[in-house]
Every structure is written in structure tokens, then in C-alpha cells.
Amino acid sequence: MPPGSTIHSRRAVCMACAASLLLQGCAVSPSIAVVGAYFPGWLFCIVAGVVLAILTFLALKRVSHDRLLGPPALVYPTLVTFFSLIAWLIFFQH
Template sequence: MSRFRTLMPLLPGLLCLAGCTTHHAPSFALMGAYFPSWMLCGSVGILIAIGARFLFIALGLDALLSLRLFTYVSLGVSAALLVWLIWFGA
């Protein structure tokens, strides 16, 4: 009974860790290491936002934008979410 009392303070922490599993973690293998999928989707979103900026500058549309930062961040987030939806499903 005394052993149970000494382990009782650890019970809340152990219960919080009970849901932490990697059984269905969305990750992919890249050169032998597992990376989270959100990192890939975020990187693709950043690259698409940078590409859109270069395209808008080349077309002369960048000067017409009043909220450039908001526009490019929105394009990047939208692209990242679209990659997530297409590649990993809903």
C-alpha cells in the first residue's frame, strides 16, 4: 500500500501521456528520417507564396496590392492546406 501512495503523484502525468502514440502519426520517410507532414506542407506553401510574389512582380500586379503581406501569407496558407488535403486526405 505504501508503494501505491508513493506512485500516486505520478498518475496525472502518466494519464496525460497515455494518448501520445506514433501509431498513426502523419509522417513520411525522407532519407531514412521521419519528418512531420505539416513541415512538408508548410514548406510547399512558402515556396508557392514566394513564386506567386515573383509572378505578381513580373506581371505588374504587385504594385496594385494594398495589403501585400496579408495576400502572400494567405496564398501560402491556402497552398499548404490544399497540399495537405490532396496528399493526406481529409
């Protein structure tokens, strides 16, 4: 065995173990059956995030507080992301 090969083989074993641990998240696919077709769960979470952001916009517009948030091009995509991630945590937490 050439010198240093044990270091490379240990590193390869450690990388293989790390890869197998990271792939454990791929064991269950969060899919939702809708009329016989399976859709990914993140798609529904994004739709929920967009709907909740629109409802937030309408509620703030109704009470005239929509100008207090800042630039809408930055705030509303952030709200969509926030609501989508919250929906993911609520509905797909295993």
C-alpha cells in the same frame, strides 16, 4: 445514491464517448521518411506553401500586378496558409 448523481454520471459517460471520438484522428501519423528520419507531413506542406507563395509573388511581379492584391504583409501569409492547406488536402487525405 445522492440526487443528481445520475446526471453527473451520464455527463461523464457522454464526455468520455466524445473524447474517444475526437481521439480517432490521432490513430495514423502522417509522417514522411527522408533518409531514415521521419518528418511530419505538415512540415512539407508549409514548405510547399512558402514555395508556391514565392512563385506567385514572382509571377505577379513579372506582369506588374503585385500592387493589385493589397497589403503584402496580409496577402502573402494568407497565400502561404492557403497553399499549405491545399497541399495537405491533396497529399494527406485519407
